[in-house]
Amino acid sequence: MQGIELSRGFYTDIVRPWLSKIAPELRYSAALIGYGSELIGFDDDVSKDHNWGPRVHIFLGRDDFGKYARRLVDDFSKVAPATYLGEPIGWRSRPHPPANGVETVGALEHGLEFHTLEARLEDHFAVRSVENLSALQWMGFAEQKLLAFTSGAVFHDDDSRLSQARDRLGYFPDDVWLYKIACQWRRIAEEQAFVGRAGQVGDDLGSRIIAARLVRDVMRMGFLLERRYAPYSKWLGSGFARLPVAEPLSRHLKRALLSSEWTDREDALASAYLELAHRQNTIGIASFEPIVGPYHDRPFTTINADDAVEAARSAIADAWIKQLPIVGSLDQISDLTPLLEDAKLSQRMMNQLRS
Incomplete structure (x- = not known):
């Protein structure tokens, strides 16, 4: 089984029933996006040595994140199974560690993370909204990161904000x-x-x-x-x-x-x-x-x-x-991974080139 279907099953069989029981009032989106060969269907047995396994990202509004996220991560650690369909749910931590930030949280014990959409956009693209993006911002987005955000799968989307953001980033203007x-x-x-x-x-x-x-x-x-x-x-x-x-x-x-x-x-x-x-x-x-x-x-x-x-x-x-000048967007100018993967650095470089 490839990773995207493994994670879809993990959400459907484990995460969704648990969330419905412990926080039935919660409105959220559930997805697997952001990084990983499984997002584009290229994962195989070799992929299992890092950042592969049952993973689900839950997206909450900022108020709900503050109210629920850290408690739910801790609570899930207490009830999560050790494995799902024969795969351990514990974190394979090279090179991406569990989420940990102001509006993003995860745990080593399992692959369930909570984020705000704004935090994910800021980390991934150095923007907190995809409304009214400038041409310069678009040119500073690495194609591999756009692909990682718009690929993968959305398993559930109560308010459609995640799906709308993915649609807006579906391709360049x-x-x-x-x-x-x-x-x-x-x-x-x-x-x-x-x-x-x-x-x-x-x-x-x-x-x-x-x-x-x-x-x-x-x-x-x-x-x-x-x-x-x-x-x-x-x-x-x-x-x-x-x-x-x-x-x-x-x-x-x-x-x-x-x-x-x-x-x-x-x-x-x-x-x-x-x-x-x-x-x-x-x-x-x-x-x-x-x-x-x-x-x-x-x-x-x-x-x-x-x-x-x-x-x-x-x-x-x-x-x-x-x-x-006909010199190119970010990944036409450089293929250096640390530059392409660092969204803030990417945007700063493009701004310098156009200033």
């Missing part, structure tokens, strides 16, 4: 999305000719490294064009394989990675860029006429990525976003 597409094409534009140039001077290892970087950029563009959040690197390939665009792209990307000749490598990548362009034109946003050919006067096969950048930038309606 159109102009932020177009900006990210423009910036992703810019990443491709910057390095696509280097696969051939490095190969031409006999640097096969350098050519392979650049090709691999471009494969990753193509994959992340695939997520953008399918309007799906990309997971972090461990699950990037697994998530990519689920995208509709993966089928036409994968054979080109595999050829680019496996080829022993730089000329074949860059041809494979150019074919992948062309697939991206066709997909972009098919969905009817930022259309441009793709042209594959030599890189100016040099004999390296590339696509007219600058035209793709301009097409996406021109489609942006918001004047402030449109005038931004």
Whole structure:
């Protein structure tokens, strides 16, 4: 059994009946969101060595949190079973410890936590509301964290606030999305000719490294064009394989990675860029006429990525976003995990870049 269904059963069989008995008047939401491979269905036996098992997050209003949360965590410790469906309910504490804060509380003895929605949003995104988010705030949200918040499952939702927050964060606003597409094409534009140039001077290892970087950029563009959040690197390939665009792209990307000749490598990548362009034109946003050919006067096969950048930038309606330098949102600028996972640091960095 995968973790999300284990936790759903834990809520249905254990937590919900207990809450109905001990606090029948309580209005709450119950979910499993925030972190864990099980949220996106990629957990397996290896996943069980940390932060895996029966887990349920209960979301309360701020007044009810103060009245109930810490008492209920303590009370559940006294009555919770040691195991559920053969899995221990005690905390596997690497790297996430039990919740403990002003509006968040859990215990080592079990996987039941209580939060306010505001506290979870603040910890996860450095905001306490998802109403009226600015474009800059959106650009400071790591896709892997957006995916973790909007994936998983909601088991119960009395006032729908949690579901509404997840819906509002379901995907980027159109102009932020177009900006990210423009910036992703810019990443491709910057390095696509280097696969051939490095190969031409006999640097096969350098050519392979650049090709691999471009494969990753193509994959992340695939997520953008399918309007799906990309997971972090461990699950990037697994998530990519689920995208509709993966089928036409994968054979080109595999050829680019496996080829022993730089000329074949860059041809494979150019074919992948062309697939991206066709997909972009098919969905009817930022259309441009793709042209594959030599890189100016040099004999390296590339696509007219600058035209793709301009097409996406021109489609942006918001004047402030449109005038931004084409450098990217948070996870287009850096893939450093401590930065992507620290929401306050993420927002501070984006504010510095735009100031």
